[in-house]
Amino acid sequence: MAARKRVVGAVRGRAETIADRWVQLQVQQAAPGTGVRESELREEADALVAALVDGLGSALPVDRIVNAHAGLNRAVTELSLRRARGGESPTATSLAVLALKEALLEAVQESTQDNGDLFSAALLINRLLDAAGALSFDTYVEGREEIIRRQSRQLLGLSTPVVRLWRQVLGVPLIGTLDTARTQVVMENLLQAVQDQEATVAIIDITGVPTVDTAVAHHLMQTVNAVRLMGADCIISGIRPPIAQTVAQLGIDLSTIMTRATLADALSEAIRLTAGSVVRSDAPASR
Structure with missing residues (x-):
C-alpha cells in the first residue's frame, strides 16, 4: 500500500513530465520513416497517464487495474487499435506501452532515494x-484480425462483381476457385442486384473457373x-468441353x-427470354 501511494504521488505531481518523457522514449525507439506522429503520441500520452493516475487512485487491486478500470482499459485499447490501423507491428506497440515503465521509474526516483522504496515501486510499476x-x-492482434477479415470481405466483393449486361439482364463473371465463402458473397450480391435492378435473367459465367467438382456444382445449384426464388431465370455459361466431361x-x-457454352450464347438466350417484357415496357401507353 505504501508503494502504491508513493507511485500515485509521484505520477500525479509529474504527469506532464512523465508524458513528455514517454513521448521522447517512443520517438527514440521508433525506426526511421515509421511510427506515429509526435503530436499523436502526445495525445496518447496525456490520455494514458491521466487514466493511469485515476486507476492507481482507485480501490482496485494492482493486478486488476488495467482490465477493470474503464478509463485505463479504454486508453490502452484505443492506443493499440490506432497503432493496428496505422500498420505498426504488435511488438512495437507493446514496446511503446512498456516504455512508459522507464518514464514512471524516473518520476518515482525523483521523489525518493530510498532503495527499498524504489524497489517496491519498481515491482508495482512492472x-x-x-x-x-x-x-x-x-x-x-484482435484489431489486425478484424482488419484482415474486413479486407477479405472487400476483396471477395471485388472478385465477384455483378454487372448489368442488358435491360433486366445481369451477369456475374467468375474467375478462380469457387468455395463456400465466395459462393455466399456471389449469392448475396446477385440477389441484391436482382432486386435493385428488377432483373428477370441472371447469367453466371464460369469461363474463368478452372475446375468444377461436386462442391462447386452444389454451390452453383x-x-x-x-435466384429462382426471387422470380428470375438463371443461366450458367462457360461450360467448356473439359468441364462438361x-x-x-x-x-x-x-x-x-439452363446452361450455354459461351457468354455470347447465354446473352442471346437472355435477350430472347426478356424480349416480351422489353416490348411491353417500351410500348406506348394506350389512351
Missing part, C-alpha cells in the same frame, strides 16, 4: 505495465435456386439448370 503490455498486444464423369445432374 506488474501494472506488464498487464498493460499484454492487453495492448491482445487488442492489437444453390445460387441458381436462390468432368461433370458427366462425376454424375452431377445439372439438367434442371
Whole structure:
C-alpha cells in the first residue's frame, strides 16, 4: 500500500513530465520513416497517464487495474487499435506501452532515494505495465484480425462483381476457385442486384473457373435456386468441353439448370427470354 501511494504521488505531481518523457522514449525507439506522429503520441500520452493516475487512485487491486478500470482499459485499447490501423507491428506497440515503465521509474526516483522504496515501486510499476503490455498486444492482434477479415470481405466483393449486361439482364463473371465463402458473397450480391435492378435473367459465367467438382456444382445449384426464388431465370455459361466431361464423369445432374457454352450464347438466350417484357415496357401507353 505504501508503494502504491508513493507511485500515485509521484505520477500525479509529474504527469506532464512523465508524458513528455514517454513521448521522447517512443520517438527514440521508433525506426526511421515509421511510427506515429509526435503530436499523436502526445495525445496518447496525456490520455494514458491521466487514466493511469485515476486507476492507481482507485480501490482496485494492482493486478486488476488495467482490465477493470474503464478509463485505463479504454486508453490502452484505443492506443493499440490506432497503432493496428496505422500498420505498426504488435511488438512495437507493446514496446511503446512498456516504455512508459522507464518514464514512471524516473518520476518515482525523483521523489525518493530510498532503495527499498524504489524497489517496491519498481515491482508495482512492472506488474501494472506488464498487464498493460499484454492487453495492448491482445487488442492489437484482435484489431489486425478484424482488419484482415474486413479486407477479405472487400476483396471477395471485388472478385465477384455483378454487372448489368442488358435491360433486366445481369451477369456475374467468375474467375478462380469457387468455395463456400465466395459462393455466399456471389449469392448475396446477385440477389441484391436482382432486386435493385428488377432483373428477370441472371447469367453466371464460369469461363474463368478452372475446375468444377461436386462442391462447386452444389454451390452453383444453390445460387441458381436462390435466384429462382426471387422470380428470375438463371443461366450458367462457360461450360467448356473439359468441364462438361468432368461433370458427366462425376454424375452431377445439372439438367434442371439452363446452361450455354459461351457468354455470347447465354446473352442471346437472355435477350430472347426478356424480349416480351422489353416490348411491353417500351410500348406506348394506350389512351
